[in-house]
Amino acid sequence: MTTTTAPAAGKVKQRPGDRWFSGTALGAGVMILVTLAAVAIFLIVQSIPGLTATSENASLLSGNFWQYVWPLAFGTVWASFLALLMAVPLAVSVALFISHYAPRRLAQGLGYIVDLLAAVPSVVFGLWGILVLAPAVQPVYAWLNANAGWFPLFGGTVSSTGRTIFTAAIVLAVMVVPIITAICREIFLQTPVLHEEAALALGATRWEMIRMAVFPFGRSGIVSASMLGLGRALGETMAVAMVLSVANIVTFELFTSENPGTIPANIALTFPEAYGVNINVLIATGLILFIVTFAVNAIARWIVSRRKEFSGAN
Secondary structure (H helix, E strand, O other): OOOOOOOOOOOOOOOHHHHHHHHHHHHHHHHHHHHHHHHHHHHHHHHHHHHOOEOOOOOOOOOEHHHHHHHHHHHHHHHHHHHHHHHHHHHHHHHHHHHHHOOHHHHHHHHHHHHHHOOOOHHHHHHHHHHHHHHHHHHHHHHHHHHHOOOHHHOOOEOOOOOOHHHHHHHHHHHHHHHHHHHHHHHHHOOOHHHHHHHHHOOOOHHHHHHHHHHHHHHHHHHHHHHHHHHHHHHOOHHHHHHOOEOOOOOOOOOEOOEOOOHHHHHHHHHHHOOOHHHHHHHHHHHHHHHHHHHHHHHHHHHHHHOOOOOOOO
């Protein structure tokens, strides 16, 4: 008669497949951290000569590094903020229409179109912005300047080409709308049906049901989607480089031909001809963009974590 010894308490023998999968998942997670650390170290090391550079050893600079990067950082954040201001309401509205208002066949077709728009290359958006959008909106800019020029954002001398910071923001908004819409749509579809039916059973209209059940459930998801779209807008290069007429100044005027540049577009346009310490200066501007993007994601995580205790399934 043979006897089997039970495994010791607290020790569970894993099968080879479980060990392989666990090790692979752990390795993938560690690789992400290693890659992020390697990028950060590279940027910091290569940026040190650029951070301390002056006009004497870097032809890109007219003063010190901070005088050079400040208009670029401002333009990056300003254009992305304007884009998000336009994109989020539109994206949330489209996502709500697809998830709660449109008939099933129409909703499926719109969902496919939104997903396809997210895959369009940025160069295509840039060509559309410079060839179609800029000439179309220039008369609108002139009208707003003539009739509402007293408002600081609409003041200044209107660009004759339409290649302004606001045009670049419109292009960025069009680029990030599909991303935000796709995420919000999936979040809204995850709203517990019992919550929606309970609100309707109490006499709520469809909009009141969305306001009381769908929005509270998806609020953190909307924030996450918006921050993901903001990250795309902050890092966009080619579309902004093609559309924007840059003067590297700090101004809030939206319709003038003298506009602040953006860090990604400036790197793309300047790097091919850079040499020596100028390369370090451009890498240092990339470090500033890395810090800004990291801060945006950290703020988004903090906002989402504040509502982590809420669960629509409870």
